[in-house]
Amino acid sequence: MKIIAVGDFHGKFPKKLMDRIKKENADLIVSAGDFADTFDLRDLVFKHWNELGKEDIDLEKIIGKKKYMFLLKNAIDSMEVPMRQLELLKRPVVTVYGNCDFLDNEANKLGMHGFEHMCKKARIFLLRRIVKRFNDLQIAGFSGYRSATLKGIVKYNSCKKSEIKNVNKRWNNALKKLFGEIKYPERTIFLAHDMPYGYFDKIKNKLSPLSGKHVGDKYILKYIKKHKPLIAIGGHMHEYQGKKKLGKTMMLNPGAAYDGKAAIIEIDNYKIKKIKFIK
Numbered sequence: 001m002k003i004i005a006v007g008d009f010h011g012k013f014p015k016k017l018m019d020r021i022k023k024e025n026a027d028l029i030v031s032a033g034d035f036a037d038t039f040d041l042r043d044l045v046f047k048h049w050n051e052l053g054k055e056d057i058d059l060e061k062i063i064g065k066k067k068y069m070f071l072l073k074n075a076i077d078s079m080e081v082p083m084r085q086l087e088l089l090k091r092p093v094v095t096v097y098g099n100c101d102f103l104d105n106e107a108n109k110l111g112m113h114g115f116e117h118m119c120k121k122a123r124i125f126l127l128r129r130i131v132k133r134f135n136d137l138q139i140a141g142f143s144g145y146r147s148a149t150l151k152g153i154v155k156y157n158s159c160k161k162s163e164i165k166n167v168n169k170r171w172n173n174a175l176k177k178l179f180g181e182i183k184y185p186e187r188t189i190f191l192a193h194d195m196p197y198g199y200f201d202k203i204k205n206k207l208s209p210l211s212g213k214h215v216g217d218k219y220i221l222k223y224i225k226k227h228k229p230l231i232a233i234g235g236h237m238h239e240y241q242g243k244k245k246l247g248k249t250m251m252l253n254p255g256a257a258y259d260g261k262a263a264i265i266e267i268d269n270y271k272i273k274k275i276k277f278i279k
Contacts, residue, residue, distance in 0.1 A: 001027045001028070001135060001137065001266070001267045001268070002024060002025070002026045002027050002028075002264065002265070002266050003026060003027065003028045003029070003030060003189075003264075003265040003266075003267065004021055004024060004026045004028070004029045004030070004091075004262055004263070004264060004265075005029075005030050005032070005233050005252060005254040005262060005263040005264075005265060006021075006029065006030075006031055006032070006254055006257045006262040006263075007031050007032025007033055007034060007098075007193070007233075007234075007235035007254060007256075007257060008032065008033075008034045008098075008235045008236065008238055008255075008256040008257055008258060009034065009035050009081075009082035009257045009258055010034060010035075010036065010037045010038065010039060010078075010100065010256070010257075010258045011035070011036060011037025011075075011078030011079070011081050011082065011258070012037070012081065012082065012257070012258040013081065013082040013085035013086075013257060013258075014257075014258070014259075014260045016260055017257060017260045017261070017262060017278065018085055018088075018089075020262075020278055021089060021262065021278075022089060024264055026091055026264070027091075027092070027135070028091065028092050028093075028094070028134055029086065029089065029091050029092065029093045029094075030093075030094050030095070030139065030189065030191055030233060031086070031093065031094070031095035031096070031124075032095075032096060032098065032191065032192070032193050032233060032234055032235030032236070032254070033095060033096045033097045033098030033100075033101055033143070033193040033235065034098035034099070034100040034101060034193065034235060034236065035078070035079040035082050035083060035097075035100075035101055035115070035118075036075045036076065036078050036079045036100045036101055036102060037074070037075055037078040037258075038075045038100040040071050040074075040075075041059070041071050041072070041075060043207075044059060044062075044063060044071075045059060046207055046208060046209060048062050048063075049209045053154075053155075069110075072110070073110060073112065075100075075102065076102045076106075076107050076110070076112050076114070077112070079101060079102065079115060079118055080118050080122075082257065083118050083119065083121075083122040083124060084122060086122060086124060087122040087123055087124070092125070092134070093122075093123070093124045093125065094124070094125045094126075094127055094132060094134075094139055094141060094191070095119065095124055095125070095126060095127065095141075096126075096127050096128075096141045096142060096143040096144075096191055096192060096193055097115050097126070097128075097143045097144065097193065098143075098144075098145055098193035098194075098235070098236060099144075099145035099147070099193065099236070101115045102114050102115060103115050103116060104116045104117055126141075126143070127139065127140075127141020127142075127143065127191065128141070128143045129141065129142050129143060129144075129174055129177075129178050130178070130181075131178065131181045131182060131188075136187060136270070137187050137188070137189060137230075137267070137270075138182060138183070138184060138187055138188040138189070139188075139189050139191055140178055140179070140181070140182055140188055140189070140190045140191065140229065141191045141192075142174070142175065142178055142190070142191070142192045142220075143192075143193070144171075144193070145193050145194055145236070146167075146168070146171055146194070146217055146219075148210060148215060149164065150164055150167055150168055150171070151215065151217070151218070152164075153210065153213060153215060154210070168219075171219055172219050175219050175220065175222075175223050176223065179223045179226070179227045182227060182229065185227045185228050185229045185230070186228075186229075186230055186248070186270055187230060187270050188229040188230055189229065189230060189231045189232075189233060190224065190229040190231070190232040190233070190249075191233050191234075192217075192220055192232070192233070192234050193234060193235055193236055194216060194217045194220060194234055194235075194236050195216045195217070195220075195234040195235070195236060195237055195240075195251070195253055196216050196217060196218075196220045196221035196224055196232060196234070196246075196251060197214060197216035197217055197218040197220070197221045198214060198216060198221065199216060199221075199234075199244055199246070199251040199253075200216075200234075200237050200240035200242055200244070200251070200253040201214050201215050201216030201237055202214050202215075203215060203237070203239070204239040205238075205239065215237075220232075220234075224246065224249055224251075225246070225247070228247055228248040228249055229249055230248070230249065230250070230267075230270065230272065231249065231250045231252055231265065231272065232246075232249050232250070232251050232252065233252045233253075233254065234251075234252075234253060235253060235254065235256070237253060238255075238256040238258075238259070240253045240255070241253055241254065241255030241256075241261050241263075241277055241279070242277075243263075243275055250272055250275070252265075252275065254277070255277065255278075255279070260278070260279070261277070261278060261279055262277075262278040263275060263276070263277050263278065264276045264277075264278065
């Protein structure tokens, strides 16, 4: 079986990458999420980082409602661009959503369609937190992202310790439940947006206030260590493209699609035969 792993589109799907994926004639495409182009919003967050750490201060208040809404709506619209391209590939596609994707309940408030609606329209199967069978393999998809605040990397005055504890508890329980549904870990691909802690997760972007820190997810790492799936695919970290073994599990970051990157995985008889990177 041939699988294309891709993610972090951020509103773009370069033609060169599209053409290369077409040539591979893969059986399945798996996406680690982040379809929306949120770079303008991200850069403003970096710029006003210290202000945002104060209580009752958000980006909308800092830059003004008109500008904020303009950037927000553009970001929501941008999710549809890579989804259309994935649909044109005419291959089965499964995805999780990341921290830069806008769900229906967020987009609908602005009179717009959100992530779930766009996935359905593009015939992309959304794995919120379920295990889906594909031929003889299982894809365990875990959507969402834990922020730096929830991970204890950044402290905001507006975030209460009790709230953080409760959210982290629910996150842990959701992962525990998902991994508990995996019958054959040796036949399973774990798909998430974030990378496990310590694997392709050190920020190299000098513009980021968190540059130099490891920001991967420790809960994801814990359950990968415990259940040992065949492959664990993540993204989020645009700085990286690579693979690294942890016990029986191959950790994989396919690279950022907006930069023309992806990974080709060949599996035969539940064993990884080859992983090749598109650069």
